[in-house]
Amino acid sequence: MLFNSLIFVIFFSLIVLLYYTVKDWKKQKSILLIGSYLFYAAWNPPFVLLLWFSTVVDWIAAKKIEQSAEKSQKKFWLCVSLVVNLGFLAFFKYGNFALESFTGLLNLAGMSVQWAPLDIILPVGISFYTFQTLSYTIDVYRGDLKPSKSFLDFALYVTFFPQLVAGPIVRAVDFIPQCESPKKANTNQFGWGLYFMTLGLFQKVVLADVFLAPAADAVFGWSKGPLAPLDTWIGTLAFTGQIFFDFAGYSTCAIGAALCLGFVIPDNFRFPYAAMGFSNFWQRWHISLSSWLRDYLYISLGGNRVGAARTAINLMFTMLLGGLWHGASWTFVAWGALHGVYLIIEHSLKSIFPNINMTETRPKRIFVRLITFFFVVISWVFFRSNTFEKVMLSFLAMFGIIKDGAMILPTIEIYKVVIVIFALVMSHWFMRENKIEYFVEKLPKPLVVAFWSFMVFALIITQGGNNAFIYFQF
Amino acid sequence: MRSSISSSNSIERVIPSQPWGKLALSSLLITLLLTFGWEAYWRSQGYKPTLNDNKDLWAINRGKVDKNPKRTVIIGSSRILFGFDLDVWENKYNETPLQLATVGTNPSLYLDHLANESQFSGTLILGITPPLFFVPEGMPVDLPTGNIKHFKNFSPAQKISHSLGMLLDKNLAFIEQEDIPLQKMLENLPIQNRQGAQIGPKIPPYFMSLDERREGNFYLRKGFESQLLNRIQQGWIPLFTPPPPPPIFTPEQFQKIFADHMNKTLEKAKSNIQKIQSRGGKVILVRYPSTEKVRELENKFAPRQAFWDRIANETGADKSFHFEDHPTLSNFTCPEWSHLSSEDATRFTEELIKLL
Numbered sequence: 001m002l003f004n005s006l007i008f009v010i011f012f013s014l015i016v017l018l019y020y021t022v023k024d025w026k027k028q029k030s031i032l033l034i035g036s037y038l039f040y041a042a043w044n045p046p047f048v049l050l051l052w053f054s055t056v057v058d059w060i061a062a063k064k065i066e067q068s069a070e071k072s073q074k075k076f077w078l079c080v081s082l083v084v085n086l087g088f089l090a091f092f093k094y095g096n097f098a099l100e101s102f103t104g105l106l107n108l109a110g111m112s113v114q115w116a117p118l119d120i121i122l123p124v125g126i127s128f129y130t131f132q133t134l135s136y137t138i139d140v141y142r143g144d145l146k147p148s149k150s151f152l153d154f155a156l157y158v159t160f161f162p163q164l165v166a167g168p169i170v171r172a173v174d175f176i177p178q179c180e181s182p183k184k185a186n187t188n189q190f191g192w193g194l195y196f197m198t199l200g201l202f203q204k205v206v207l208a209d210v211f212l213a214p215a216a217d218a219v220f221g222w223s224k225g226p227l228a229p230l231d232t233w234i235g236t237l238a239f240t241g242q243i244f245f246d247f248a249g250y251s252t253c254a255i256g257a258a259l260c261l262g263f264v265i266p267d268n269f270r271f272p273y274a275a276m277g278f279s280n281f282w283q284r285w286h287i288s289l290s291s292w293l294r295d296y297l298y299i300s301l302g303g304n305r306v307g308a309a310r311t312a313i314n315l316m317f318t319m320l321l322g323g324l325w326h327g328a329s330w331t332f333v334a335w336g337a338l339h340g341v342y343l344i345i346e347h348s349l350k351s352i353f354p355n356i357n358m359t360e361t362r363p364k365r366i367f368v369r370l371i372t373f374f375f376v377v378i379s380w381v382f383f384r385s386n387t388f389e390k391v392m393l394s395f396l397a398m399f400g401i402i403k404d405g406a407m408i409l410p411t412i413e414i415y416k417v418v419i420v421i422f423a424l425v426m427s428h429w430f431m432r433e434n435k436i437e438y439f440v441e442k443l444p445k446p447l448v449v450a451f452w453s454f455m456v457f458a459l460i461i462t463q464g465g466n467n468a469f470i471y472f473q474f
Numbered sequence: 475m476r477s478s479i480s481s482s483n484s485i486e487r488v489i490p491s492q493p494w495g496k497l498a499l500s501s502l503l504i505t506l507l508l509t510f511g512w513e514a515y516w517r518s519q520g521y522k523p524t525l526n527d528n529k530d531l532w533a534i535n536r537g538k539v540d541k542n543p544k545r546t547v548i549i550g551s552s553r554i555l556f557g558f559d560l561d562v563w564e565n566k567y568n569e570t571p572l573q574l575a576t577v578g579t580n581p582s583l584y585l586d587h588l589a590n591e592s593q594f595s596g597t598l599i600l601g602i603t604p605p606l607f608f609v610p611e612g613m614p615v616d617l618p619t620g621n622i623k624h625f626k627n628f629s630p631a632q633k634i635s636h637s638l639g640m641l642l643d644k645n646l647a648f649i650e651q652e653d654i655p656l657q658k659m660l661e662n663l664p665i666q667n668r669q670g671a672q673i674g675p676k677i678p679p680y681f682m683s684l685d686e687r688r689e690g691n692f693y694l695r696k697g698f699e700s701q702l703l704n705r706i707q708q709g710w711i712p713l714f715t716p717p718p719p720p721p722i723f724t725p726e727q728f729q730k731i732f733a734d735h736m737n738k739t740l741e742k743a744k745s746n747i748q749k750i751q752s753r754g755g756k757v758i759l760v761r762y763p764s765t766e767k768v769r770e771l772e773n774k775f776a777p778r779q780a781f782w783d784r785i786a787n788e789t790g791a792d793k794s795f796h797f798e799d800h801p802t803l804s805n806f807t808c809p810e811w812s813h814l815s816s817e818d819a820t821r822f823t824e825e826l827i828k829l830l
Binding site for chain 1 (some may be wrong): 489498501505508631667670
């Protein structure tokens with residue numbers, strides 16, 4: 001079920017009505033759980049079985065880890081959780097990719113091998129709920145978390161519909177304690193939740209889908225040779241905005257929907273296009289994934305406490321896997337690798353020049369923000385292109401090596417992208433040290449009403465196309 | 475709490491101190507006023523509520539083929555969508571055909587889909603707009619490909635959303651897909667494109683009313699008839715004029731490539747028609763009327779002998795009808811040169827049935 005669909009409006013209204021009509025907390029949680037399964041089943045009902053299986057396995061594994069006295073037994077149950085969860089992920093998401101890569105290798109070695117793609121449907125949001133449940137068993141294994149005493153609470157943690165299919169990836173320690181006592185949003189919390197949902201939908205439906213997607217789709221969907229430098233830059237900038245508004249829009253909707261039900265889930269974005277440096281970028285972009293990778297992968301590998309060379313390897317490995325998490329394609333791996341290189345260079349520069357402060361003066365800050373934004377934009381070419389040939393052609397055009405490529409964008413699309421991207425970057429710079437809550441608090445009431453009405457009206461006149469959120473595919 | 479097991483340093487969420495209940499109600503009121511105003515404005519411009527021809531409606535109707543593979547199915551582009559009166563057929567044969575034709579599309583993709591991805595064994599009425607039948611890429615191909623993909627992945631949530639959406643479509647005039655959505659209004663802004671930009675001609679708006687069976691009727695908003703006719707007519711001229719061959723090919727090379735493409739398309743159509751026939755099905759080809767400038771352009775760039783005659787003779791269809799061959803089918807005037815009016819659609823269907 002998409003947030004930007006009529007069925008979601010009805011579904012959410014019914015859930016809220018039932019949730020607040022029933023007075024028993026256990027029943028309220030049951031309503032949320034059943035609603036969450038319906039929400040998921042609305043895509044493809046059989047895949048709910050996967051969710052159930054994953055939930056039961058992790059519930060049992062965590063209990064067994066807690067009860068086991070022997071380290072080896074604890075390890076065994078952790079491995080059960082890892083194998084089941086990562087096994088599902090590997091089969092459904094990476095099965096075809098692995099086969100294709102393997103046959104490609106054989107062909108490179110001179111053996112002529114053909115492969116027929118397996119007919120596998122990717123369960124929506126599998127990467128998100130796999131990482132979420134894994135964090136639970138790993139935390140229990142590490143002794144950082146006691147297993148949940150209530151299966152209902154745990155199942156709701158795995159399945160909570162606002163963030164089930166596209167994050168944020170919530171940690172058990174942040175969510176399960178909220179299930180222990182009744183939750184009820186007061187009028188202000190409910191209203192702010194609705195405002196957040198509106199803001200998220202506006203970002204997705206109006207800004208991402210109407211203003212930016214046409215240029216990005218036209219440029220990255222073009223397969224008849226190189227494009228003109230301007231068109232390639234505009235398409236890349238369009239995707240830079242589209243991916244942000246699409247994904248941050250989903251997270252904002254999820255946070256708003258949870259708030260309406262009295263739950264709090266963490267922020268996933270903090271004005272990332274105002275980042276100063278790449279470490280800073282990853283503290284602001286898809287925070288729940290980057291912190292997951294940091295805590296369960298990078299730190300497990302030794303983090304930055306194992307010498308410069310190993311730190312660089314750890315960083316690169318983490319970012320490669322982060323890239324692969326986003327999609328079963330070598331272009332995503334390359335995107336991750338590029339960010340790995342950025343981070344390694346940044347770390348190296350900081351250790352070579354420890355006394356240089358690049359944020360002490362305004363011109364320096366502006367320079368660092370611009371440089372960071374520039375390299376992040378460049379990296380999106382890998383993320384959005386289907387092939388490395390497309391990546392290469394894009395870079396040749398962007399850096400003026402090919403100047404006479406095709407001009408395919410209507411002028412209106414260029415205007416739309418330039419206006420929205422300028423506004424996006426400026427708003428991120430302006431809000432860099434701020435939070436939207438504090439900003440809205442200071443706004444005059446008529447302005448809040450005007451902006452809210454404007455967003456809803458824009459959503460209505462857009463009429464929607466029920467386009468899926470980009471991150472559903474991950 | 476160790477920060478390493480929380481994705482965030484603080485799970486607290488600040489609620490801005492504003493009277494959110496009052497703000498929500500005020501915003502709702504203003505939005506309602508704006509929406510009513512918007513609806514009133516578009517109604518004053520002659521728009522009226524009608525269903526939108528979207529992927530959901532196509533998928534719902536396509537699904538009916540599998541329930542009864544012996545039903546009559548119509549595929550093609552806008553000419554047969556606007557020009558086939560389902561009621562006339564129903565009165566004669568006591569069966570409503572499934573209307574799967576889609577505006578501006580290459581119907582050979584639907585033919586391929588029905589032949590190979592269904593057990594269809596009924597009568598297939600295939601509307602032929604000769605140039606479209608051989609178009610290799612772009613909207614004529616994207617749209618049916620998208621519809622077929624949507625049908626295969628049609629989720630329960632999309633089915634329910636579609637039912638709810640139809641309620642809005644039937645009651646609100648501004649829920650319209652040709653002119654009024656925000657993205658269309660932006661696209662229609664009079665902004666000149668760059669010189670040398672490879673941007674295809676704009677597809678003229680398809681003004682139609684549509685019902686749940688996907689019966690489309692061409693209509694022009696009252697008071698705006700001549701203005702709209704002119705807009706649509708002017709849209710056809712660049713659209714029916716093929717672009718020059720890509721500069722990387724000589725005219726001879728391009729002619730050879732296109733001839734090969736035509737041969738392959740015809741062979742594939744023949745094989746697909748044979749598959750349907752082998753299951754007991756029948757395929758009937760119909761060439762709908764076009765008039766004036768559009769007919770001139772078709773005669774120039776898609777002459778009958780090289781296009782229609784080959785389709786009719788080489789695909790092995792059971793029957794084929796070109797409007798020019800039958801006096802009862804040729805006595806029509808298309809108001810915007812390319813489609814029949816709804817009154818003429820009824821008459822044309824009656825005459826076509828007499829010939830079957």
